[in-house]
Amino acid sequence: MTRKLRCHAIVLGVTVALTLAGCGGSGDSANTAANSGGLEKTNITVGALPIPDPVSLYIANAKGFFKEEGLTVTPKTITGGAAAIPAIENGSLDISQTNYVSTFLAVSQGKKIKLVADMYQAAPNTFNIMVPKDSPIKTVADLKGKTVLVNNLKNIAQLAVTSQLKVAGLAETDVKFVEKPFPEMGNTIQSGQADAGWITEPFITANQSKFGFRKLVDTMTGQTADLPIAGWMATEEWASKYPKTLAAFQRAISKAQQLASSDRKEIEAMLPKYTQIDAKTASVITLGAYPSELNANRLQKVADLMLEYGYLKNPIDVKSVIAAPAAG
Template identity: 40%
Template sequence: MVGLLAACASQAPSPSPVSGPDGKPEKTTIVIGDMQIPDSAAAHLADKHEFFAAEGLQVKFQVVQGAGPAIPQLKSGMLDISLLNYVTTFLAQAAGQDLRFVADGYQAVPGTFALMVAKNSPIKTPADLRGKKIAVATRKSIGTLTVEATLRTYGLSADDVEIVEFPLPDMPGKLAQGVVDAAWMTQPFILQAGTTSGAVQIADVMSGEMADFPIAGYGVSAQFARDNPRTVAAFQRALSRGQAMAADNPQAVKDILPGYTKIPQNIADVIPLGVYPQTMEKNRLQRVADQMLAYRMLTRKLDVAPLLLPMPQMSLAPTPLRGIS
């Protein structure tokens, strides 16, 4: 059925009511922390194709700059669920926050994350970045970890550069204006910067030891998970259908990107996409925490297993597709 959904993604499926084994969600309207990047495409597909509605959920997306600002909003209740990068979240957990991941979201492949410099910049490789200003979306995040890993390959460390923060959509402009010397970017901003201002990639930060690195998942506060187990389970079931569609039909992702990232369709059509995992695997996510320990972002080993909420049993009724009997 997942394959059939992907093949017919251009035909929006009609919702089919799905009730979990434990009844209706405790909270039927949820606010999801969102970012204007491909990482969150599966959630937007789940919303467009009414997978959330089929689970009794109405979702509202709220744009966040990154996991750093999102985590306090989860704690305060301003957000119910949010896309969170694993690095920032594991750091927060180690610092005493109580968080849970309910679903995996995105994994890197070559071409999806890069260090970029302006056209005609004297910086040709990361070795030239000593004393330079590098922009990331948020400090102490997947951006800073992969920047440091790249710098180490070229004989530098994080102490040799200045790290500053800017929202991802602002990166191409800040680079072109000379506000920063280099910028950590993800797609579609890599291609956008190259197309609009001639920005140049000096390193693929998801290569070598960072190849196939897990990037982000959907997280909640532990309190929200305890108070709303049926809501969480309903979200997991709906999102898993969005993840399956994103994984099996990349064009469905590219078609939905302009609607929430504000990028033109011609750029969305040609960007490389990462992987949309359909399961949360402890060993794969433990790799993130272990890498953080190796780069001294953590002072002691963090076991990620207690942070991962298991997926509920998928008891989905078949969803009819228009034009198919």
């Protein structure tokens, strides 16, 4: 069970670079199956945000879990799950991090996407609405008519905020949602260009330390308690074309997820290596959970919430979106 640590006000110069990596793709220069234990493709490019959620990707690389499977995995920075969908479609990414809301929305629009592995599940105080320390906004109801920042429109962020608005008697249309990358939210809010932001770690801790931001509400409560947040996706075509490669990725990621779940120190040691989160910050940020396998019943909760709030026009059976589990 993931330990939950309270964030203390410490002076941290924390920023996380979200500069996109170059646009080069993984290409089709995979080694032959004869040299790779039967894998159809041994070199893959995987999209990920430089935040705690995809830490298992980097753990699997560092611990040699991918290498054991005959895989060479090159991480590539993305800005969000929705933004990564064109990249997996055009082949510049083989697999990518995604949030489940963006995935189910894309599937409802006809996108041929498969979820291939789980990644991150919410815990208390991992996704909060934050406001400046001297803000007149004291309750969620005070957000009426205000501007709220989210990292992507119509994704898990907007859905989570909307669920809290409902509890306060407000509708999604009662606030103005504006898209802004997590690293830019603090300065944007502090300068008065927005009133509040939906913020995750390490930016919760960073903005508390730098600006004195305070939590307005934990968005992962009530309907959204323990909500599945993010996973790994590929196109349906890719999953069908490279089944052995996919199975190898799934096995390595599952092994890394189990390690992350059982030993927080592994996460703390890895975060400074692929983000600009320093070791001190890594030791105090609040973390969610790292499930080692996709569970249709848990994910169905996300799709059902989306239907309730009008993100989906028709129900989705998430079992149809999940790729077959790894063999062996």
